[in-house]
Amino acid sequence: MSIKTYALLAVATLSLSSTSALAETKSGREYDIKAAFVCKFMLFTDWPQEKLPDDSRAIVLAIVGNDPFEHAFEPVKDESVKGRKIVVKYFKGWEALKEASEKEMARVADELGRCHLLFICRSEEKNVASILKMVKGHSVLTVADMPDFLESGGMINLLLEEGKVRFEVNNIAATEAELKIGSQLLRLAKRVVREESTRK
Amino acid sequence: MNRVMVSVLALWMVSTLTSAAFAEATEQGTGNGESLFGASLEQLMEMPVVVSASRQAQKSGQVSAAVTVIMAEDIHRSGATNIPEILQFAPGVDVRRLDRQRYAVGVRGLFGVFSDRTLILVDGRPAIDPIYGTTHWENLPIMVEDIERIEVVRGPVGAAWGANAFTGVINIITKKPGTVNGALASSTINEFGDIWTHLRYGGSEGPWNWRISTGYNDVEDSDAAGAGKYVSGAQAVNGLMGFDSFAARDWGRYAKVDTQAEYRVDDQTRWTFGIAHSSSQEGDYEFIGVFPRRDILTEYTRMFARLEHQYDTDTTAYIQWFGDYWDRHRRVVTDKTTYMENDLEAQVTFKPADDHTASFGGNLRWNRLTARNHSSLDEFLFDKSRYNEYWAGLFLMDRWAVSDRMTLEGQVRLDNYSETTADWSTRLTAMYALDEQHEHMLRTGFARSFRSPSLATRRGSASYLQAPVVGGLFLTRPPAGYELDNEGTYSLEAGYSGRLSDNLWVNLDTYYQRMERLIGVTNQTDMFGVTTSTFDNVDGADSWGGETSLTWKHQKGSMSAWYAYNALATDTFGQITRSLPPSQQKAGFTGRWYIDENWTFNTNYVFNDSIHTFAAVPVDPASFSRLDLTLSCKVASRTGELMVGVMDVLNETTDANFDTGCLTAHETPGRTFFARLQLAF
Numbered sequence: 093m094s095i096k097t098y099a100l101l102a103v104a105t106l107s108l109s110s111t112s113a114l115a116e117t118k119s120g121r122e123y124d125i126k127a128a129f130v131c132k133f134m135l136f137t138d139w140p141q142e143k144l145p146d147d148s149r150a151i152v153l154a155i156v157g158n159d160p161f162e163h164a165f166e167p168v169k170d171e172s173v174k175g176r177k178i179v180v181k182y183f184k185g186w187e188a189l190k191e192a193s194e195k196e197m198a199r200v201a202d203e204l205g206r207c208h209l210l211f212i213c214r215s216e217e218k219n220v221a222s223i224l225k226m227v228k229g230h231s232v233l234t235v236a237d238m239p240d241f242l243e244s245g246g247m248i249n250l251l252l253e254e255g256k257v258r259f260e261v262n263n264i265a266a267t268e269a270e271l272k273i274g275s276q277l278l279r280l281a282k283r284v285v286r287e288e289s290t291r292k
Numbered sequence: 293m294n295r296v297m298v299s300v301l302a303l304w305m306v307s308t309l310t311s312a313a314f315a316e317a318t319e320q321g322t323g324n325g326e327s328l329f330g331a332s333l334e335q336l337m338e339m340p341v342v343v344s345a346s347r348q349a350q351k352s353g354q355v356s357a358a359v360t361v362i363m364a365e366d367i368h369r370s371g372a373t374n375i376p377e378i379l380q381f382a383p384g385v386d387v388r389r390l391d392r393q394r395y396a397v398g399v400r401g402l403f404g405v406f407s408d409r410t411l412i413l414v415d416g417r418p419a420i421d422p423i424y425g426t427t428h429w430e431n432l433p434i435m436v437e438d439i440e441r442i443e444v445v446r447g448p449v450g451a452a453w454g455a456n457a458f459t460g461v462i463n464i465i466t467k468k469p470g471t472v473n474g475a476l477a478s479s480t481i482n483e484f485g486d487i488w489t490h491l492r493y494g495g496s497e498g499p500w501n502w503r504i505s506t507g508y509n510d511v512e513d514s515d516a517a518g519a520g521k522y523v524s525g526a527q528a529v530n531g532l533m534g535f536d537s538f539a540a541r542d543w544g545r546y547a548k549v550d551t552q553a554e555y556r557v558d559d560q561t562r563w564t565f566g567i568a569h570s571s572s573q574e575g576d577y578e579f580i581g582v583f584p585r586r587d588i589l590t591e592y593t594r595m596f597a598r599l600e601h602q603y604d605t606d607t608t609a610y611i612q613w614f615g616d617y618w619d620r621h622r623r624v625v626t627d628k629t630t631y632m633e634n635d636l637e638a639q640v641t642f643k644p645a646d647d648h649t650a651s652f653g654g655n656l657r658w659n660r661l662t663a664r665n666h667s668s669l670d671e672f673l674f675d676k677s678r679y680n681e682y683w684a685g686l687f688l689m690d691r692w693a694v695s696d697r698m699t700l701e702g703q704v705r706l707d708n709y710s711e712t713t714a715d716w717s718t719r720l721t722a723m724y725a726l727d728e729q730h731e732h733m734l735r736t737g738f739a740r741s742f743r744s745p746s747l748a749t750r751r752g753s754a755s756y757l758q759a760p761v762v763g764g765l766f767l768t769r770p771p772a773g774y775e776l777d778n779e780g781t782y783s784l785e786a787g788y789s790g791r792l793s794d795n796l797w798v799n800l801d802t803y804y805q806r807m808e809r810l811i812g813v814t815n816q817t818d819m820f821g822v823t824t825s826t827f828d829n830v831d832g833a834d835s836w837g838g839e840t841s842l843t844w845k846h847q848k849g850s851m852s853a854w855y856a857y858n859a860l861a862t863d864t865f866g867q868i869t870r871s872l873p874p875s876q877q878k879a880g881f882t883g884r885w886y887i888d889e890n891w892t893f894n895t896n897y898v899f900n901d902s903i904h905t906f907a908a909v910p911v912d913p914a915s916f917s918r919l920d921l922t923l924s925c926k927v928a929s930r931t932g933e934l935m936v937g938v939m940d941v942l943n944e945t946t947d948a949n950f951d952t953g954c955l956t957a958h959e960t961p962g963r964t965f966f967a968r969l970q971l972a973f
Contacts, residue, residue: 125336132333135559136605173559256337274605275643280333283729286696 157213391542399460401874425746450717450741470501525910541575
């Protein structure tokens with residue numbers, strides 16, 4: 093056996109001896125990527141002037157339900173998008189809100205209406221319609237990662253395809269909320285729900 | 293210390309130095325160090341988003357040209373150590389290995405080591421030698437693991453990129469700062485003791501992202517690797533050439549560095565800078581019967597600075613400068629060639645109306661080319677020692693979403709080259725979605741491009757042994773007062789891409805391409821039997837064919853099979869076009885199996901038909917099949933990977949491949965075992 097072959101075998105043995113598996117947290121990775129997507133959605137969406145009246149106003153990201161992101165948004169909490177600081181707020185799910193007082197419910201509704209992007213967690217799948225109704229008319233970009241979210245009136249839905257994150261857009265809902273979703277987002281979306289009447 | 297010991301030491305150091313980082317890496321999980329928030333939308337999607345067909349980002353199924361995208365994982369799993377070895381597995385790309393460093397590469401044929409009909413880009417910036425019009429693959433200051441994807445566009449794409457995208461474009465897109473944070477160490481060694489070593493460090497701090505890569509490659513010559521038998525295609529002049537003393541000097545040593553940095557002024561504005569350099573020492577090779585047997589020394593620097601701004605959700609713009617500096621000593625042939633290239637380019641993308649996405653822009657380029665002939669022994673001569681050339685280009689494109697199903701795209705470009713005339717390129721494409729989800733797309737298009745004559749064809753001449761010899765060979769430049777015209781080409785294209793099921797995709801592209809005024813060679817033999825060869829615009833050619841592929845993806849793996857039929861016929865039988873015609877039939881297969889979360893098996897197969905060159909080269913390239921196998925395993929708490937593999941299991945790529953202008957060729961090693969260790973921390 094030549095010295096070259098010995099060298100190859102030595103390298104292989106050396107490396108294999110240090111093998112030890114560490115399970116990768118697949119879901120953690122998925123939500124790291126989804127968190128990055130959520131920030132991109134903020135970057136490529138325009139809100140009406142009254143929603144972001146001056147440069148000092150922060151952009152508020154609200155998460156309602158059982159939070160799957162864990163610490164995924166930590167890196168951006170001191171960052172800014174469109175020159176505005178990102179603020180992340182967490183809210184309990186609908187079932188917990190229903191049991192709260194009317195005053196508390198009103199307060200939460202008011203806060204959700206003031207946010208700019210609302211991420212509805214999968215734990216709220218059965219209550220999507222109620223949550224969307226709460227923010228209707230407040231120019232809130234609604235995002236989720238659950239089946240039929242667009243059909244329920246949501247605006248952007250994240251999904252997994254062959255292990256990669258994709259997204260689809262309901263531009264009708266966004267337009268009704270006076271939001272303008274950038275063409276780059278629309279171009280890269282897997283599916284875009286549009287008004288037929290806007291076609292030439 | 294011999295080369296094998298250096299290789300083993302490098303691998304041992306890579307694995308040992310990281311042992312202290314294992315615990316930390318374990319706490320960090322995979323230790324991959326990717327920074328997601330710095331990535332672009334396209335990067336996040338890890339989806340082959342194609343920019344090379346039209347300069348606008350498009351989803352791979354809705355591109356206005358025939359395109360194949362080779363992703364980083366495809367490159368990584370292949371075990372390939374250079375870019376041509378990766379490209380040979382792409383449909384419609386002809387690749388022939390000439391020696392251990394040099395490859396003839398071209399899209400849909402018309403390829404050779406001096407092939408100048410396929411435009412090669414790195415991050416959208418040309419990587420073409422303006423003296424010879426070719427790409428020196430081995431000298432590119434790029435490490436294979438720094439490539440994010442390679443976009444291969446088949447067909448004339450001059451409307452997007454200007455002159456010389458005649459048969460296609462290959463755009464090598466590198467990983468951006470901010471997406472590869474942390475350190476990576478990689479070392480590959482094969483059974484001949486050849487080594488490829490790569491160290492990379494990427495980081496982010498506030499508004500800054502950066503990555504620094506260094507690499508060193510040391511490849512032995514074919515003789516030392518057990519292959520290297522020389523073959524002569526001009527036995528009558530063997531004595532004159534000194535053929536009996538020829539030895540395969542196709543070794544190479546390359547030191548490379550590639551740095552990029554990004555500064556985010558704010559969310560809308562970004563500066564990106566880069567400087568890359570390769571310093572190489574190579575053996576030598578025969579050309580027109582001359583074999584200098586002297587080392588080739590090359591210094592190659594590429595630099596760029598780019599400012600991008602997003603005005604609003606629909607409007608973006610960039611301005612970019614790039615500069616290339618090349619210096620090569622190849623004594624006896626042409627002692628020293630250098631070029632300095634400076635290019636300033638700008639582009640604006642905006643929405644003039646709801647359903648339109650338009651881009652316009654242009655570039656200015658200045659090339660200073662220097663060719664110094666040291667002595668009367670030099671064989672390839674230029675009529676001056678210094679040339680200044682200028683380019684100016686303007687382009688406009690629009691993508692119109694006529695309806696939910698129908699999209700039209702138009703591109704037009706005008707280029708003015710100081711050495712020829714102004715010329716134009718265009719691409720008009722219609723795309724129609726057969727379904728609401730846009731999973732079945734039809735595409736049809738028309739394109740026009742041109743190829744400008746390189747300095748070597750306009751001003752180069754060569755004489756065999758500086759004296760007329762019976763049966764000898766002269767190459768001359770065109771007579772004074774006569775200038776070469778641009779080559780021109782038109783193409784008609786049609787294609788379909790569709791998703792047949794959740795896991796199955798099919799792609800079909802067909803084309804007909806008409807080429808005019810090809811710059812070839814005309815031969816005249818005088819009464820003394822002396823042949824004079826002259827570069828000239830000869831006749832045209834017809835090219836036609838298609839590529840089809842079927843891809844199946846599953847959580848546990850993927851398979852992809854493709855077939856390409858690329859035919860070419862010159863108007864005059866046997867016309868020399870300074871290149872090889874395509875291998876008429878090519879087929880390929882890639883299979884990947886994720887055995888479990890640690891082990892991955894990959895196979896790549898390609899078949900190339902033989903090529904009938906009609907005496908363009910002394911011996912026609914034969915058909916071959918190549919099968920590569922790799923097996924990877926995660927190591928070091930999954931922060932690293934060990935790969936073992938064998939290239940060319942069937943041992944069919946050893947043949948001596950002749951290139952145009954070469955009278956001899958030699959065999960190269962076939963079946964090769966290798967191992968690679970990579971650690972990220």
